[in-house]
Amino acid sequence: MSDAPDSKLAWIDAYLAHLQRERQLSPHTCAAYARDLQALAALTGASAWPQLDHHAVRRLTAKLHAQELDPRSIARKLSSWRGFFRWLGEQMPLAANPVQGVRAPKRAKTLPRALSVDDAVQLVAPSRPAAGNGDDPAALCNRAMFELLYSSGLRVSELAGLDLTPSKQALGWVDLGNREVTVTGKGNKRRTVPVGAAALDALHAWLALRPAPTDGGDALFLSSRGTRVSPRVIQQRLRQHGVAHGAPVQVHPHMLRHSFASHVLQSSGDLRAVQEMLGHASISSTQVYTALDFQHLAEVYDKAHPRAKVK
Incomplete structure (x- = not known):
């Protein structure tokens, strides 16, 4: 295959075929790679791939940042480009991987949004x-x-x-007798978390009327068709439920996870316990909730202390 400028897209097509055939990536992932690499081809114009150097990639990164592209999107593009040039270096002589060492701009750390205790309970x-x-x-x-x-x-x-009963194939299940739920999280790691009394009551009420799944499976929660409910359907149902019950913000499932972590930390102050219950591999991922905890305390202070407000 020629490395002339007019073959740039052909090299992209060959790489995408490699991802599908050899690495067996999903069509969704391959489509994301295709968009990122086609954007790179457009940004570099007539220059052939071997002509692209480290300084050119840094300039492209700065240009994307100046266009106010989200740093996460830039980081994803750089990752796609880096993998492409790693593969391309095995197909043709390259002086170096031009993307190696180029980093996306730092993104501002945003706190996860959590509901207040009252809003979460009412929801x-x-x-x-x-x-x-x-x-x-x-x-x-x-x-x-x-x-x-x-x-x-x-x-x-x-x-x-979640399945109704435990098995080797099950990703997770609820043990009503022991009041706990076992799930398989990121990195294929299993963890067991306590289940509260209100959730147990709700589960008992659901199981008393749960119809038999139409697909013969063992899914705990079912869609309107009687098959395992999908994450997308859960998101839609929770959003509609939040609107119907006057939630102060648009609610999504991860907001309830954030609320769980924030409220347990506010009550216990036990960061390690929250880390284990969330299934975080690193304590640094859990420490963001200490900021939420302080934010809550600051709000209480502002409302309660007679000297808190500036006159």
Whole structure:
């Protein structure tokens, strides 16, 4: 294959075929690589791939930053470009990987959004049923899912992956007798987390009316078709539930996870315990909730202390 400028897209196509065939990446991931590499081809114009050097990539990175592209998006592009040139160096002579050592601009650290204790409890608590809807399986399923998200700080994928009973194939399950839930989180690591009394009550109510899955599976939570509920459906149901119940912000499952972590830390001050329950590999990932905890204390101080407000 020629390395002339008009073959740049052909090299991209060959790399994408390699990702699909050899590395067996998903179509979604390959599509993301394609977008990033096509953007690089457009940014570099007529220059052939071997002509691109470290300084050119740094200039491109600065240009993307000047266009106010999110630092996370820039970091993803650099990762895609770096992998492409690593592979290209095996196909043709390159002086060096021009992306190696180039970093995206630092992104401002944003605190995760958590609900207040009152807002979280009102959101997941059982609402007064409308006439004839007290035994609606869909409403009971939703309540059990939302209570469990907040009770145990689960990721939405972990919630969707729960089975009714434990097995070698199961990603997770709820042990009602021991009041705990076992899930498989990031890095294929399993953890067991306590389940609160309100979530247990909601689970019992749901299981009393849970229909048999239409696919013959063992999924704990079901869609309207009787199959395992997907993370996307859980997100949609929680968002609609939040709007219907007047939540102060648009609610998503990870906000309930943040709320769980923040509220447990506020009450206990035990950062290590919160780390274990969230399944964080590093304590640094959990330390962000100390900032939320301080933020909560500062709000209490501002409201309560007679000298807090500037006159």
